[in-house]
Amino acid sequence: MLVDTKTSTTLSHEGQGTILNNNKTPENLHPFPAVENKDEWALCERPSRDEAEAAVRTLIKWIGDNPDREGLLDTPKRVVRAYEDLYHGYREDPSAPLARTFEEVNGYKDMVLLRDVEFYSACEHHMVPFFGKAHIAYYPRNGVVGLSKLARVIDTFARRLQTQETLTSQIMDAIETTLAPRGVALLIEAEHMCMSMRGVQKKGVSTVTSSFTGVFENDIEKQNRFMTLVGER
Ligand SMILES: Nc1nc2c(ncn2[C@@H]2O[C@H](COP(=O)(O)OP(=O)(O)OP(=O)(O)O)[C@@H](O)[C@H]2O)c(=O)[nH]1
Ligand SMILES: [Zn+2]
Numbered sequence: 118m119l120v121d122t123k124t125s126t127t128l129s130h131e132g133q134g135t136i137l138n139n140n141k142t143p144e145n146l147h148p149f150p151a152v153e154n155k156d157e158w159a160l161c162e163r164p165s166r167d168e169a170e171a172a173v174r175t176l177i178k179w180i181g182d183n184p185d186r187e188g189l190l191d192t193p194k195r196v197v198r199a200y201e202d203l204y205h206g207y208r209e210d211p212s213a214p215l216a217r218t219f220e221e222v223n224g225y226k227d228m229v230l231l232r233d234v235e236f237y238s239a240c241e242h243h244m245v246p247f248f249g250k251a252h253i254a255y256y257p258r259n260g261v262v263g264l265s266k267l268a269r270v271i272d273t274f275a276r277r278l279q280t281q282e283t284l285t286s287q288i289m290d291a292i293e294t295t296l297a298p299r300g301v302a303l304l305i306e307a308e309h310m311c312m313s314m315r316g317v318q319k320k321g322v323s324t325v326t327s328s329f330t331g332v333f334e335n336d337i338e339k340q341n342r343f344m345t346l347v348g349e350r
Pocket of ligand 1: 241242279312315317
């Protein structure tokens with residue numbers, strides 16, 4: 118627990134965000150929560166742009182360079198702008214893309230599969246990229262969803278600080294909760310740069326996570342069909 122003396126607000130650093138324990142609602146809150154810790158994210162406070170840029174200057178000095186030399190003068194601004202792009206998932210509602218479904222599909226009820234959806238994320242331990250492909254399939258219940266919307270859900274969660282396991286489970290939860298299909302299958306394969314360019318330095322390791330719900334869960338044949346359609350790796 119930390120106490121912010123400027124505002125006399127009690128802050129806690131448990132979980133993914135800074136939690137304001139009073140009932141005030143500052144204007145600069147991050148708007149959209151991850152599915153499983155909704156209350157926590159709804160209360161996550163955002164520092165000012167100036168504070169974020171000052172933090173980048175500090176890191177430049179920490180690594181041993183001079184933030185006042187010409188080539189680095191605008192770098193804090195660029196980094197903060199790049200972070201807005203790289204971490205845009207924090208400002209997006211993961212359930213929004215799935216809100217609209219199409220029922221006029223002539224009764225189509227079989228599997229819909231998106232194969233090889235490229236994504237980029239960053240590991241929450243080192244803030245270093247991990248990237249790869251997601252393969253996602255579902256059996257429609259009441260209608261189908263626009264294909265790009267499933268890719269948007271993947272990006273909304275990928276563009277946050279993540280572990281691959283959490284990413285997998287959050288994508289599944291969002292689809293289950295919002296679309297409520299008869300079943301969902303998800304396979305994610307990714308390379309973690311924190312394992313290849315630093316630390317243990319093992320290049321080319323593919324980490325694979327998977328999750329099956331609904332009609333996929335206890336049906337090995339459906340799981341095998343999904344894996345066959347995804348293709349031999
Ligand atoms: N389970 C899981 N681990 C991850 C993921 N991304 C990175 N890691 C691992 O997170 C671990 C963090 O380990 P720590 O021992 O706390 O940190 P560290 O001292 O920097 O570890 P090294 O990476 O081994 O140098 C490492 O083993 C990483 O490979 C992920 O998505 N899921
Ligand atoms: Zn890492």
